[in-house]
Amino acid sequence: MPATDGDTIRETFLRFFERNGHRRIEGASLVPVGDPTLLFVNAGMAPLKKYFSGEKVPPAPDLCDVQGCVRTKDIDDVGDRHHITYFEMLGSWSIGHYFKERAVELAYALVTGDFGLDPRRLYVSVFGGDETLGLPADEESARAWERAGVPRDHIVALPAEDNFWGPAGQSGPCGPCTEVFLDTGEEFGPAYVPGGEFDTSRRYIEIWNAGVFMQFDKGLDGVLRPLPFTSVDTGSGLERLELALNGLDSVYDTSLFAPLVRTVQDVLGESGEVLHHHRVIADHLRAAVAIMSDGVRPGNEGRGYIPRRLIRKCVTLAMGRDRERFDVAPVVDAVVRSLGPVYPHLVAEQAAVTAAIIGERDEFGDTVRRGLDRLDRVVARHGRVSGADAFHLFATYGLPVEITRDLAAARGVSLDREEFDDALRRHRELSRGTRTDRRLRVDDVLPAAVASRPATEFLGHDTLSAEGTILTLFSGGTTVDAVAAGSDADLIVDRTPFYGEGGGQIGDRGTVRAVGRDEALGEISDTVVHAGGGYLHRVSVRTGVLRVGDTVSLTVDPCSRADTAANHTATHLLNAALRAVLGPHVRQAGSLVEPRRLRFDFTHPGPPAREELAAVERLVNDWILTDAPRRVEVMAPEEAKASGAVSLEGEDYGRAVRVLSFGDFSRELCGGTHVEHTSQLGSFRIVSEQSVASGVRRIVAVTRRCAVDHSLAQAAALSEVAGALRTSPKDVVPAVRRLVETARTPKAARDTATLANTVETVVNDVPVMLAQADGAVGGLRKEARRAAGERGRVVLLWTAAEEEKKTLVVGVPESLGDRLRADALVEGAIRRLGGGGGGNARIAQGGLTTAPTTDALIEIIAEAVAERSAG
Template sequence: MSATDGDTIRETFLRFFERNGHRRIEGASLVPVGDPTLLFVNSGMAPLKRYFTGEKVPPAPDLCDVQGCVRTKDIDDVGDRHHITYFEMLGSWSIGHYFKERAVDLAYALLTGDFGLDPRRLYVSVFGGDEALGLPPDEESARAWERAGVPRDRIVALPAEDNFWGPAGQSGPCGPCTEVFLDTGEEFGPAYVPGGVFDTKRRYIEIWNAGVFMQFDKGLDGVLRPLPFTSVDTGSGLERMELALNGLDSVYDTSLFAPLVRTVQDVLGETGEVLHHHRVIADHLRAAVAIMSDGVRPGNEGRGYIPRRLIRKCVTLAMGRHRERLDVAPIVDTVVRSLGPTYPRMAAEQAAVTAAIAEERDEFGDTVRRGLDQLDRVVARHGRVSGTDAFHLFATYGLPVEITRDLAAARGVSLDREEFYEALRRHRELSRGTRTDRRLRVDDVLPAAVASRPATEFLGYDTLSAEATVLTLFSDGTTAEAVAAGSDADLIVDRTPFYGEGGGQVGDRGTVRVVGRDGVLGDVTETVVHASGGHLHRVSVRSGVLRVGDTVTLTVDPSSRADTAANHTATHLLNAALRTVLGPHVRQAGSLVEPRRLRFDFTHPGPPAPEELAAVERLVNEWILTDAPRRVEVMPAEEAKASGAVSLEGEDYGEAVRVLSFGDFSKELCGGTHVEHTSQLGSFRIVSEQSVAAGVRRVVAVTRRRAVDHSIEQGAALSDVAATLRTSPKDVVPAARRLVAAARTPKTARDTATLANAVETVVDDVPVMLAQAGGTVGALREQARRTAGERDRVVVLWTTSEEKNTLVVSVPASLADRLRADALVESATRRLGGGGGGNARIAQGGLTTAPTTESLIEVLHAQRPASVGETGTSK
């Protein structure tokens, strides 16, 4: 195959497998649906997990697709030859159909046939066996490769850590795998010698996992048992495949990346050689665009933390290159031009994504600047950066440790990374607290015998109490036949009135009692839905013994359910009111519905005005007073969406969906529990509204008794304030404003730099102002920056004391092509001792010898005007 681009490779791959009996399917969103084990889809197989466990029937036994994926495990390696954050996975699967030999034949035929790779450059790895697992080497795969045409000396047996996949959790499907590597040539290292080390980092690059052969089910007891059917899962990174087919040195040289890297260089004004930071910025913003096009916005936790981390690293890299502002629009545009034709949602969301990235950049820019200033102070004070310092910069200013490391190195100092990770570990332990038990997680892969059972039948729409049969008990994360009083268990039954957490609504709580055995009683503290479809009832057994096979009566706490149902209905009304008042662009971005309150996240470019929030609150209460009845219809998903029902993007509603309506003002797809009439909400009050991420707002509200309590508490507080201000409640606001205005005072001296004996002169045709100053370092920097701009001259300020001498230099924009602030500080520290750093416009340092006007003028004389491209670096 001649040199080709990514679009052609995608189509060649898919057509090959279609010719060979595979059905082409659409790739899924990057945001996993119904899979709490992942923040993002990280492999082609991830959206298809349930096909391999038998929980769902695939549309055909043999499938193929191209799936966008995000992996951050190797994020520190991004920028090398082949590590990237967002990539496209070319995947094929056979579920209960063909196995190893057919998978190998197809892989070899595609690589050496349609793709035209030289078979002499291909090496393959196979599972080398594992005594601990009780498994021999995978000779079946090795023989299949030999029959296909790969010589035995290019078939490498590797241990389980390299060539045995899974399970995804403590138990579940797993098996050996076989991978294909491309020999990239002797310039990247010595050739492999049978029996020697197989270099998979430099010379031999993996281009295809040609088969994960899922043939075992690992039980919770650690024993491997044969699966009821075997399957094949393959995956090849599109970017690496283009590298292989075109003989390129790096994935950043491919058609998928090269235009983007050039755009980054243009934005930074750094044409010529492609440097490491060009690749990292290109990769990270490409990944951020892909993630955010699927509806995720930067935030402090969960999925939102990933794009925030990516964007912030790019901002920090740019500022470390003396770019005060990274222009993201051209970079986003290049990403969309490259990937938009394949992923139309990127083009549709381009404007919103560009705005959100720019907002994150602007919000973080000032923080980064303060972080860089703090880093300069640490370097000036200690001559090194400790792990504790690095953690403080990370926790307080958001500077990633790898950025701190690079910036420290540029200043000629080291960073103690081990101490950083120890500080990070301690912080995480304190944040998590200690865990005393092991509950079954919703993502734990269950034994095949348990996972293959039908999903728990939910009866809770019609009743709060029902009899059921105990199918499975889990104690401390493993199966148990019985659980006695004083112990906790996870209980799966065949039918239940308990709602399992989902759609933002928390799970029900209540009691479980064994039928026919007085005294056997347990409290259900939480209900969640396992990935297999079984409801997990978190039970604390109060008395007696609970056994598998028992018939039990499950009773939901009616008060908790009623409050939760009211808050869920209020969430729907709030959604409709926000769309009515703010506009149809409002989209749900998350929610939490619990007995005490509701929390609703929604997309909106800025904070709603107070009068808009008041209009939303008033509208919801008007709808409550209409006493509109609940209407429920079940219909096909596409029909429901066509009818105007609001749905949550990325949610898997199944083929038949439940459509919930109140009056003509609210209509949504929803599986949760709700009140029968809107009047059962009583009243609705907004407690708070705030930003949680770029372009995402959050409303917290209450209903029923808590809404009444909130109104009474607010009224009482207003009366107290009015009494304190000696005014009436209706005049509280103007009275408070007068009090605040009276309390305002000018900034204190400690917040402003004071100048003494200022001297204005000209040094080598450069206008300069020099002055000894008093105040904090921050005040000196602000004074120097402002004065340099106002007076259009270089400003040099310094402080002296017994503890330290501080120097700050600021160069105005008009003189930036003649002098650099960091170069002047470097000259001063060479002459007077000490160290420092900064950028072309402003820099600071700590001096060993106290400076004077005369000594600093001599420094200026010695520093000839520099071109803008020169850089001063302090030792």
């Protein structure tokens, strides 16, 4: 096909597979849903893993889409010919339908037909087998390629590290794969000779993983087990494919990247040749925008660390080019113009993302210069950067270790990464404490007999007590048949009224008792939901023995549930009030709902004004007073969102969702527990509001009894302050203002200077004012600046008090900056009269050993003018 751009390639790919019986689906968020093994979606099939394992039924057996992906494994290679952080994956799948033969047939038809690539330039790789995995070479795929038209000497068998894919995380579907490579020409290296090395980094560029043949399910124990059915997963990086189809030297020359690179050059004022740092900044900001548009904000751990690392690398590179305040907005705009037509949520989030990146840039830029100075001192003193030094730079100045390593390398020294990792690990252990128990984690692989059981049935929306049957007991992380008094365990039952932690709401607590055996009693301190659907009740057995198979009575603590439900409803009302007061851009960025308080994180570019927070608080309380009833509807997610219900970005709500409404002011998708009427919240009070990340704010609030306690405590504090000020509570504010003004008065007095014996003259055509002064240094400096600016004269003020050293302050107006410098005049006075001091071109001061005179200062001015003229 003729030279083409990224938009055309996307459509060509999707229409080819639609023409061949595949259903086009929408790509998922970069933030994986219900998959704790992944930080970000890193492959097209990652959001579809449950289809391959048989846990979910796909909308059709054959699918295709375009999926945004983030990979950080090769982040240090970004800026070379083809490594990038965020990329678009063109993918097609056949789930339990066709397999290797048809996959190869379609791949060859697409690349040589619709994409029009010369078959003679194509090479393919297949799995060469692996003894440790106990798997033979994939001869079936090799023969399929031969039948399609690829000669045997263009088929390369590669080891598992190259041609065994997956899983996308620590566990999941995986299998051998076959990839298509394009020969980019002899200028990039020697030609492949069968049996020799196959260069996959320079001459032969992978353009498509034409078939990951899903045959196995890898468990967290590392064992490969056959999947219930075989499937095909293909993936082609859009950026690499455009490079190949257009014969470009680099992905940064494609239509997807070239405008971004040019914008970076423009912002840096560096036209001409594209340099490595232009590419890195373009890539990193592109990835940061994509990630943050899916709701992630910069932070020190987890997902948030990735955009923080990317942005800070850009800031450091820009500062290395003498750009202390690198203007990120034009680059963000270029990213949105490029990707926005395909991913419209980038357009909707542009303002918030830009503000968050600018905030991160400014926050980091304020400290990075000190960090760089510290690094220079370390290198000068030791000739290396130890791990302890690198950790200090990270902990104190926020310099990521990767940036410190790069900066150290630029200075010709090494960094001890192993020592840094040890220091970081010790820091995290101290911060988090040491776990002494072993609870079952929600992502632990369960025994087959346990994993095959149905999910726990949740009854807690309608009742606080119910009977169920103990299906499984875990103690010390392993299954047991019974747990006796004095032991802790994780308990799974077939049905429960206990809410399992989720949606920001903590899990219920209460009691469990064996029916018919009153001596068997346990306290449930928490409830969480395993990835397999079983509710894990964290139980401490107080008396008797709990056994697998027991019928048990489960009772939720009613007070704890009531307070938690009130706070969960309050988060919905708070969310609605924030959107009403601050604007529709507000989006939930996290929450915590527990009995004594609620915590709500939301996106907003800066701190809300005091009046805005008061309006939010008042609006929530107005809604509480309406006594609006709770309404619950169950519908499909698409129908719910179309009805205007607010949903949490990236959350997996399943096929049917609960839509929870209060009045006409709050409507959200939610599976949590809530009050029946808003009046059950009692009242709502905001306790604190603060920043938790760039562009993300946090409100902590209380309801019910805790709100009453908060109001009474504030009233008591106000009364105490009023008593100390000897005024009434309603007059506290003006009384405090008067007190503050009184406290400021002495400082204001110190900032003034009284002049005497003022002389105005002209020295060598320079207008000058000289005067003795009475006052502190601050007052003299303020008066010298003012007089120099207003009079257009060089001003010299000195103290007449009988002190060991006399203070001299010199001010030079901007209009005379080409004739004299303030610091030069002070240096001249010090040479003649002794002492010390300094300053800059506009204002300077010194402490003189000998008291100056008007005549002596005029001579010093004349000498300085003469020296300046001669220079």
